[in-house]
Amino acid sequence: MIIFGTALLAVCHLLGIFLGDLLGQALGVKTNVGGVGIAMLLLIFARLYMQRRDMLPKLTELGVEYWGAMYIPVVVAMAAQQDMVSALRGGPVALLSAIAAVAVCACVIAVINRTERPQAQTELAPTLHDNPLLADAE
Amino acid sequence: MIEILEKAAIQNGLVTAFAVVGLIILLSGQISRRLTFGRVHGSAIAIVIGLALAYWGGTQTGGHKGLADMTLFGGIGLMGGAMLRDFAIVATAFEVQATEARKAGLVGVVSLLLGTVLPFIVGAAIAWSFGYSDAVSMTTIGAGAVTYIVGPVTGAAIGASPDVMALSIATGLVKAIIVMVGTPIAARFLGLKTPRSAMVFGGLAGTVSGVSAGLAATDRKLVPYGALVATFHTGLGCLLGPSLLFFATKALVG
Numbered sequence: 001m002i003i004f005g006t007a008l009l010a011v012c013h014l015l016g017i018f019l020g021d022l023l024g025q026a027l028g029v030k031t032n033v034g035g036v037g038i039a040m041l042l043l044i045f046a047r048l049y050m051q052r053r054d055m056l057p058k059l060t061e062l063g064v065e066y067w068g069a070m071y072i073p074v075v076v077a078m079a080a081q082q083d084m085v086s087a088l089r090g091g092p093v094a095l096l097s098a099i100a101a102v103a104v105c106a107c108v109i110a111v112i113n114r115t116e117r118p119q120a121q122t123e124l125a126p127t128l129h130d131n132p133l134l135a136d137a138e
Numbered sequence: 139m140i141e142i143l144e145k146a147a148i149q150n151g152l153v154t155a156f157a158v159v160g161l162i163i164l165l166s167g168q169i170s171r172r173l174t175f176g177r178v179h180g181s182a183i184a185i186v187i188g189l190a191l192a193y194w195g196g197t198q199t200g201g202h203k204g205l206a207d208m209t210l211f212g213g214i215g216l217m218g219g220a221m222l223r224d225f226a227i228v229a230t231a232f233e234v235q236a237t238e239a240r241k242a243g244l245v246g247v248v249s250l251l252l253g254t255v256l257p258f259i260v261g262a263a264i265a266w267s268f269g270y271s272d273a274v275s276m277t278t279i280g281a282g283a284v285t286y287i288v289g290p291v292t293g294a295a296i297g298a299s300p301d302v303m304a305l306s307i308a309t310g311l312v313k314a315i316i317v318m319v320g321t322p323i324a325a326r327f328l329g330l331k332t333p334r335s336a337m338v339f340g341g342l343a344g345t346v347s348g349v350s351a352g353l354a355a356t357d358r359k360l361v362p363y364g365a366l367v368a369t370f371h372t373g374l375g376c377l378l379g380p381s382l383l384f385f386a387t388k389a390l391v392g
Contacts, residue, residue, distance in 0.1 A: 009225065013224065020373070033377065035368035036300075037365075040234070040362065040369070041231075041366075044232075057361075064232045066231070067226050071227065071229065071354065072354050074163055074180075075185065075223070077214045078347060079184075079193075079351060080191045080205040080211075080214050081214055081215055081218050083203065084192045085197060086311065093279065094305055097265065097309050102320065106324060107303055107341045108249075109338055112249060112342075113339075117297050
């Protein structure tokens with residue numbers, strides 16, 4: 001049943017948000033700490049566990065993969081509701097600090113990623129995903 | 139006729155949003171293929187169109203939610219809101235290779251810390267050079283350079299003035315937009331090829347919206363790895379901003 005996959009995703013999502021809120025409260029911050037990240041880890045573990053036990057038929061997988069494939073459209077909708085007007089009205093301080101912060105981080109990313117051994121890449125090529133819904137998106 | 143059609147679209151907001159976004163993606167795919175010969179990724183064009191529509195919506199309504207403030211496109215707010223966005227991000231984790239994620243664990247944590255501290259220092263220094271020389275304003279604007287959620291959360295905690303808060307949010311928004319649009323352009327320079335590099339990017343670039351859109355427009359397969367790290371970014375920033383970073387700034391400028 002396709003709903004089992006979507007329900008699994010929903011349970012991981014809710015549990016992750018819940019744990020993230022608990023973590024935030026424990027740390028004394030007024031926000032969720034890594035709730036989505038925790039939910040992602042839960043889903044990864046759930047998949048590994050269920051695959052090993054043969055509890056994951058293709059149709060159940062599709063219930064999750066559909067939402068993974070909907071990701072780019074959702075991001076486009078997210079872009080369409082950014083507060084562009086106030087972002088552009090922020091003036092030179094906002095503009096300069098944002099550009100400088102991005103530039104500094106970009107350089108650090110470039111330096112760290114240059115340290116990665118290139119052989120790792122060749123191993124990686126075949127291990128990407130097996131989601132048929134995504135074949136088109138690429 | 140037109141009124142009946144409009145009423146149908148407004149009453150079925152989410153369905154209208156699916157149709158509108160589908161149309162945008164169809165259009166951007168054509169632009170990508172015909173005008174740029176596939177050099178610019180269709181998703182990148184779709185995101186830029188989305189941002190342009192957000193600007194248009196903002197100027198039309200004077201609201202803060204871009205196109206979603208127009209009644210006809212209210213469904214965009216639901217489709218691209220935090221709930222469905224996070225739901226879709228979690229779903230991408232289904233494709234994560236656990237071994238890859240584990241291999242990059244440490245470098246992910248390091249980049250997460252750097253991604254909080256470095257933008258903070260840069261933002262606070264620029265705030266200082268523009269005359270915002272008190273510790274509270276410097277911290278709030280610096281925190282805004284981390285993400286646009288860390289800024290106001292930090293500002294509220296340490297009692298910043300409303301105009302500094304607005305500036306802080308604007309800084310974070312500009313940063314998110316630069317990351318969204320700039321990532322596919324700078325992908326080669328950033329070395330964005332492997333899951334590990336995406337996790338480094340997720341930690342350092344910050345803002346889930348920027349990272350997730352930037353990676354989506356670069357290589358869809360890298361999204362879950364970057365998002366996995368980036369989702370801890372806001373939490374870490376809200377943790378360090380009003381505490382450690384504020385005290386350090388205070389100790390420096392008095």
